[in-house]
Amino acid sequence: MRINKFLAEKGVASRRHADEMIAAGRVQINGVVATLGASVEETDEVFLDGQPIAQGEKKEEFYIMNKPKGVICSVSDDRGRKTVMQLLPETVGRVFPVGRLDYETEGLLILTNDGDTAYRLTHPSNEIPKTYMARIEGTMTEKDLNRIRSGVELDGVMTKKCKAHIVETNKAYTKVHITITEGRNRQVRRMFEAIGRNVEFLKRISIGKLKLTGLDRGQVRALTEEEILYLKGL
Secondary structure: OEEEHHHHHHHHHOOHHHHHHHHHHOOEEEEOOOOOOOOOOOOEEEEEEEEOOOOOOOOOOOEEEOOOOOEEEEOOOOOOOOOOHHHHOOOOOOOEEOOOOOOOOOEEEEEEEHHHHHHHHHHHHHOOOOOEEEEEEEOOOHHHHHHHHHHEEEEEEEEOOOOOEEEEEEOEEEEEEEEEEOOOOOHHHHHHHOOOOEEEEEEEEEEEOOOOOOOOEEEEEEEOOOHHHHHHOO
16 A cells, blocks of 8 residues: 555545655654655554554544634644644544635535545545635626636636526625536635636535535534445545
């Protein structure tokens, strides 16, 4: 098994974050600093920052959080900013955030120690739909939204077609529900910026059929067995 997958399955980090840890020289296999792409056997001893990672079975944990703005989606931060991990109850085991919401964006965030499910939910080829409520400065029309729906150019590459509809509009702002199947950096904000519109507020309200309901900002709850089975089936 590759070392990044091993770390993800043990609930240490997502595969992407695991690769960052490995590249930084924080992971050792049998006393030797691990390299990207290294393999791990059942008899190997794996350490992260000098602490052993158990080879035994782990209990799967899945949580949903209503992430507030001003908090980063990371296990730790070298700039000392508040992370989503600091909002978790002490009873929660070693989990990591699945994907990322940017610093100013709030809403639905999944945390788990199941690396395979996290990988499936974030891999671009799976095109998992994610819906956001965006409040746009000023009035928007269906003609404006058609430009978003058809795709806009970001970094020289067109975004995929998406769904979007106006929920409320007036002279001051327009509320839009937008569903995308990609996960580019700050994608929703940049899509509106590409047509000259400013996103004043952004909140993720669903991932697939999993919706953000009944949680105040910063609150966390465990997913139900039904919700976990749903995510595993995506």
